[in-house]
């Protein structure tokens with residue numbers, strides 16, 4: 001997957017200390033290949049890598065002690081930027097809102113129309129659905145059934161009805177049944193074709209929508225670029241909806257559609273159900289593309305457990321702090337769960353590192369068998385001291401060694417996190 005490829009590319013730099021310009025270039029090459037393989041369009045991938053390179057050089061990644069983390073940060077920030085930065089909502093006027101839904105057949109237009117109607121109805125709006133897909137006989141019936149389920153009226157366009165007639169019927173409908181948000185579900189083809197575009201354009205002109213949303217299936221690959229371009233050029237698009245984000249979408253379609261239209265992605269479809277519509281969060285998709293786990297979830301849980309970020313400077317942290325920290329983190333959930341949620345963390349700890357209750361008690365015993373001086377400065381722990389501690393705590397020298405190694409790795413990790421915190425990972 002894209003996230004695995006990107007991670008592999010960055011991992012190759014990890015632990016290397018300083019890197020050369022050639023290292024950076026080859027990493028960027030790998031990132032570009034990873035993007036291409038994830039069906040990100042060639043143009044998009046090229047532009048992306050170029051901007052990452054400029055930013056990386058600007059941030060003096062080459063001089064930094066943690067180049068892999070730095071590059072990952074730049075890639076992440078650039079992805080968020082490309083996906084639109086902040087989450088946005090379409091502007092709704094108090095009346096006269098008409099949203100025109102366009103996209104390929106199967107992209108999710110009809111489902112999304114129903115979802116939007118339900119979403120805004122629950123916010124106190126009075127939506128009306130218009131079934132303007134006369135291509136497939138079942139299409140209007142599909143929308144009619146959705147409308148019935150959510151209690152929203154559906155105006156059906158007749159076969160071969162001229163756009164002007166549709167406009168007149170819509171006006172008439174609105175005079176006897178006032179509606180402040182009209183959502184028009186239109187026809188799509190499996191591929192973009194001239195006749196469809198012409199027909200859509202005529203309907204659009206006749207209805208004069210306030211927004212035209214291009215519905216993009218997140219699972220589509222390379223063709224997302226040409227499809228988005230065709231709709232943008234022929235119809236004109238004001239916003240995007242990304243559907244089927246609940247599948248294992250690779251993110252390429254979102255990047256392509258954004259790149260071509262430059263319009264915001266307002267919503268994400270996350271299930272076949274009518275409730276499956278969410279605001280689109282660029283940072284969340286970027287995290288997912290990078291395989292960074294759901295930081296949001298982690299932060300929320302951290303708040304619940306009232307976990308405070310270590311106040312100390314990482315270099316002053318002692319073994320006692322480590323134990324205290326682990327106890328606190330355990331309140332947040334299983335340790336392996338937490339590890340999976342923190343970017344980079346799982347890779348910095350020794351392989352197979354987990355903490356269960358029993359293990360934690362043994363670690364505590366080891367720390368308690370140390371002298372205060374040893375706890376403050378494990379560097380003085382020579383072989384004979386380690387043997388003494390192992391005997392005193394009823395553990396083995398290997399366990400003592402492992403604890404000290406974990407402590408050192410954690411210290412290193414906290415230093416890295418402290419730096420990242422200043423750069424937006426933990427806002």
Ligand code: GDP
Pocket residue numbers: 103104105106107108109110111112188243244245246247268269270271272276
């Ligand atoms: P249209 O041809 O563009 O109108 O597409 P439809 O709305 O009929 O949707 C095509 C298929 O995609 C249907 O089986 C939908 O249930 C499914 N679908 C639409 N949106 C989503 C989504 O966000 N997640 C999932 N899993 N399926 C979706």
Ligand code: MG
Pocket residue numbers: 106109110111133139185186
């Ligand atoms: Mg449809």
